[in-house]
Amino acid sequence: xxxxxxxxxxxxxxxxxxxxxxxxxxxxxxxxxxxxxxxxxxxxxxxxxxxxxxxxxxxxxxxxxxxxxxxxxxxxxxxxxxxxxxxxxxxxxxxxxxxxxxxxxxxxxxxxxxxxxxxxxxxxxxxxxxxxxxxxxxxxxxxxxxxxxxxxxxxxxxxxxxxxxxxxxxxxxxxxxxxxxxxxxxxxxxxxxxxxxxxxxxxxxxxxxxxxxxxxxxxxxxxxxxxxxxxxxxxxxxxxxxxxxxxxxxxxxxxxxxxxxxxxxxxxxxxxxxxxxxxxxxxxxxxxxxxxxxxxxxxxxxxxxxxxxxxxxxxxxxxxxxxxxxxxxxxxxxxxxxxxxxxxxxxxxxxxxxxxxxxxxxxxxxxxxxxxxxxxxxxxxxxxxxxxxxxxxxxxxxxxxxxxxxxxxxxxxxxxxxxxxxxxxxxxxxxxxxxxxxxxxxxxxxxxxxxxxxxxxxxxxxxxxxxxxxxxxxxxxxxxxxxxxxxxxxxxxxxxxxxxxxxxxxxxxxxxxxxxxxxxxxxxxxxxxxxxxxxxxxxxxxxxxxxxxxxxxxxxxxxxxxxxxxxxxxxxxxxxxxxxxxxxxxxxxxxxxxxxxxxxxxxxxxxxxxxxxxxxxxxxxxxxxxxxxxxxx
Ligand code: F6R
Numbered sequence: 001x002x003x004x005x006x007x008x009x010x011x012x013x014x015x016x017x018x019x020x021x022x023x024x025x026x027x028x029x030x031x032x033x034x035x036x037x038x039x040x041x042x043x044x045x046x047x048x049x050x051x052x053x054x055x056x057x058x059x060x061x062x063x064x065x066x067x068x069x070x071x072x073x074x075x076x077x078x079x080x081x082x083x084x085x086x087x088x089x090x091x092x093x094x095x096x097x098x099x100x101x102x103x104x105x106x107x108x109x110x111x112x113x114x115x116x117x118x119x120x121x122x123x124x125x126x127x128x129x130x131x132x133x134x135x136x137x138x139x140x141x142x143x144x145x146x147x148x149x150x151x152x153x154x155x156x157x158x159x160x161x162x163x164x165x166x167x168x169x170x171x172x173x174x175x176x177x178x179x180x181x182x183x184x185x186x187x188x189x190x191x192x193x194x195x196x197x198x199x200x201x202x203x204x205x206x207x208x209x210x211x212x213x214x215x216x217x218x219x220x221x222x223x224x225x226x227x228x229x230x231x232x233x234x235x236x237x238x239x240x241x242x243x244x245x246x247x248x249x250x251x252x253x254x255x256x257x258x259x260x261x262x263x264x265x266x267x268x269x270x271x272x273x274x275x276x277x278x279x280x281x282x283x284x285x286x287x288x289x290x291x292x293x294x295x296x297x298x299x300x301x302x303x304x305x306x307x308x309x310x311x312x313x314x315x316x317x318x319x320x321x322x323x324x325x326x327x328x329x330x331x332x333x334x335x336x337x338x339x340x341x342x343x344x345x346x347x348x349x350x351x352x353x354x355x356x357x358x359x360x361x362x363x364x365x366x367x368x369x370x371x372x373x374x375x376x377x378x379x380x381x382x383x384x385x386x387x388x389x390x391x392x393x394x395x396x397x398x399x400x401x402x403x404x405x406x407x408x409x410x411x412x413x414x415x416x417x418x419x420x421x422x423x424x425x426x427x428x429x430x431x432x433x434x435x436x437x438x439x440x441x442x443x444x445x446x447x448x449x450x451x452x453x454x455x456x457x458x459x460x461x462x463x464x465x466x467x468x469x470x471x472x473x474x475x476x477x478x479x480x481x482x483x484x485x486x487x488x489x490x491x492x493x494x495x496x497x498x499x500x501x502x503x504x505x506x507x508x509x510x511x512x513x514x515x516x517x518x519x520x521x522x523x524x525x526x527x528x529x530x531x532x533x534x535x536x537x538x539x540x541x542x543x544x545x546x547x548x549x550x551x552x553x554x555x556x557x558x559x560x561x562x563x564x565x566x567x568x569x570x571x572x573x574x575x576x577x578x579x580x581x582x583x584x585x586x587x588x589x590x591x592x593x594x595x596x597x598x599x600x601x602x603x604x605x606x607x608x609x610x611x612x613x614x615x616x617x618x619x620x621x622x623x624x625x626x627x628x629x630x631x632x633x
Pocket of ligand 1: 316317318319320362363364365366367368371422423424425509510513628629630
């Protein structure tokens with residue numbers, strides 16, 4: 001997390017840095033700061049809280065300089081206070097650094113620096129970096145080495161990054177070298193942008209796209225030196241690398257609410273289009289059961305599927321919930337044993353190696369550190385094994401230019417478009433669609449599904465966009481009214497079974513993260529094994545009750561909750577004959593076959609959490625303590 005930017009060129013840096021940070025604020029908003037260099041001085045200004053606070057502080061403040069760096073923070077080490085905000089300067093104020101990531105060995109480095117007379121003014125891990133850089137430059141000066149290097153600053157940064165452990169991306173500037181900035185990447189994203197006589201670097205392309213489409217993503221272990229004349233790239237060993245930018249396609253991202261009160265609500269409303277985009281991209285529009293052609297076109301290589309015996313999925317948060325739905329589909333439709341792992345757990349306790357195993361990494365941002373490191377670990381431990389054990393890696397993501405897609409063999413683009421609201425909504429829907437397509441593709445190829453059944457599912461999928469539209473049109477007002485009743489509620493329970501259990505988890509997560517109300521998702525049948533003790537009249541229960549294999553069971557589980565005085569909210573079709581008798585409130589969704597029902601049942605969950613949070617007057621799009629892209633482990 002954290003967003004970092006750098007600029008060197010001909011324009012006033014501060015404005016460009018602020019614009020860039022605005023595009024990266026989704027990565028963290030605990031504090032923000034910028035530093036520029038001009039006339040032998042580093043000018044640094046920082047503010048606690050969101051970027052607007054920094055902008056307010058900048059009003060009427062002279063911030064000269066055409067070279068600068070900036071940062072928007074998601075706090076890891078040290079409270080989100082102004083003194084911990086980046087950029088961090090060395091004690092002589094000659095070097096400034098912004099960092100995204102964590103320097104894991106900062107304690108040892110800090111102690112060693114202290115012994116050498118250095119004093120620290122923050123609780124951050126980053127503050128060691130400018131102090132190490134200046135120390136290194138001083139040593140090079142003392143030993144007469146400065147003249148041996150075309151860029152002494154690059155050499156000093158190179159020596160310093162070799163001492164750092166952890167996952168990080170940094171950008172460094174120095175008063176003694178006012179015509180350059182140095183950027184380095186180790187397991188945290190960093191992209192260089194090539195303009196005309198001006199160069200940029202940033203944690204993500206949206207900060208660069210308003211200026212140029214020519215970009216170069218740095219790889220792990222690479223350093224870039226940006227000067228007004230161009231960009232030089234070398235590795236951490238100091239070898240020069242020949243690298244060329246490529247042109248990004250697509251428009252720069254329009255970050256507009258289009259009349260919606262919040263991005264989250266806009267993104268909830270974009271879900272019918274997301275489903276349509278996925279169907280359009282991956283399902284043959286003309287296909288019928290009579291055809292011998294392949295209905296699902298994911299463009300994945302045949303080797304990925306050959307003799308497939310097992311699937312391991314790694315993901316976090318909402319992507320983990322989408323993966324649980326994916327597991328259900330892959331097992332029930334394609335008959336492939338599938339395990340879903342929290343990516344943060346996988347790396348340190350991986351399952352025993354099995355042959356012919358596909359690993360799928362699911363991440364909307366494509367930058368989640370836990371997911372990336374689980375995949376890297378898997379790739380490494382399988383790399384020198386017999387062919388059946390070699391890694392097969394598939395990504396499911398919304399960001400086809402992310403670190404994920406460079407790590408895996410191939411990826412499914414979920415076609416969701418950029419999501420600004422920190423709480424994932426449309427990207428979850430898009431991940432579900434990717435899993436439906438993948439499971440149907442595998443089922444077709446492995447002949448575990450009949451053409452008629454496949455046609456039935458495809459036909460039903462085609463109705464989903466208009467069904468979502470009808471839920472949004474019919475339900476929003478009702479949900480908003482219902483939300484009024486719950487703005488003071490302290491605990492919520494969500495229950496579902498089978499393919500809707502992950503939707504109960506997702507409903508609870510959405511509520512927790514944006515309304516700060518404690519919520520739990522349970523398999524409905526599990527309530528009686530303990531959690532039912534939590535229930536009383538103050539704890540509402542949302543029960544996802546869709547016709548299908550577990551319908552009667554969920555109705556019984558809901559009755560059990562009602563008998564404990566819980567206020568019961570049913571997410572269920574209006575045709576449910578038990579609805580009036582069992583539920584206190586209804587959030588109706590259209591009839592749909594159980595297998596596809598998560599695509600509809602998640603909508604009332606999203607609306608409910610949105611309206612409860614909005615009613616409580618909370619910052620729905622940027623909830624406290626969270627960030628959109630979690631790039632630390
Ligand atoms: C919840 C949410 C997070 C993310 C999680 C993984 O609304 O957004 O739980 O789902 O941090 O993020 P990605 O999908 O980018 O790997």
